[in-house]
Amino acid sequence: MALSLTINGEVFASRRDPMTPLIDVLREDLALTGAKAVCREGFCGACMVLIDGRPAVSCLTPIALAEGRDIRTIEGLGRDGEPTPLQQALEAQDVVQCGMCFPGMVVTLTAFLAAEPGATRDEIKRALVGNICRCTGYERIIDAALVCAAGARD
Ligand code: FES
Ligand code: FES
Structure with a gap:
């Protein structure tokens, strides 16, 4: 029997x-x-990834538990090819990384800023506690998130 998965707004049947x-x-x-x-x-x-708007580690999420829920990956965050405000802020801050764990950080921060739009620097740091990166520091990523949070506060 196929499972129905809704990923980035499209429905896929999986027989896995x-x-x-x-x-x-x-x-x-x-x-x-x-x-x-x-x-x-x-x-x-x-x-x-986001499942019903909340961050979830997809390595420990069996597809049976994702069926019927809204699954969103980094590829599905922007709309009509437009980057999100967070993605724009990351680009403006010149955040360059190898790409291994950066998408996961963007997904985590997307959900966090949706829940806490006016977050402080310390709150943003805490939000990233579950995203481990070895190729660079976190500072410019946090700077970019803070730009979004400051924009929300204004
Ligand atoms: S690969 Fe899923 S948490 Fe590391
Ligand atoms: S993005 Fe390169 S190791 Fe994290």
């Missing part, structure tokens, strides 16, 4: 085992490679 991790369907079946399978144990955050 219901316990298949969502990350495998995203990357192997749908070529949505923004989310990365790094630790596969739920602690690095590189595989982060």
Whole structure:
């Protein structure tokens, strides 16, 4: 029996085992490679997606639990090819990284700023506690998120 998955607004039928991790369907079946399978144990955050607007590690989410829910990947955050305000702020801050865990951070911050639009620097730092990155510092990412938060406060 096929499971029905709604990903970035489109419905896909998957005949994979219901316990298949969502990350495998995203990357192997749908070529949505923004989310990365790094630790596969739920602690690095590189595989982060939004499920019903909340961040979720797709390496530990069986597709059976994602059925019927709104799944959004980094590829589906902007609309009509337009980057989100956070993505625009990241570009403006010249945030350049290798791309391994950066998409997961953007997904986490997208959900966080939606819930806490006027967040402080410390709150933004805490929001990223589940996203581990080794290729650079976090400072400019936090700067960009803070620009969005300051904009929301004004
Ligand atoms: S790959 Fe999912 S948390 Fe690390
Ligand atoms: S984005 Fe390069 S290791 Fe995190």
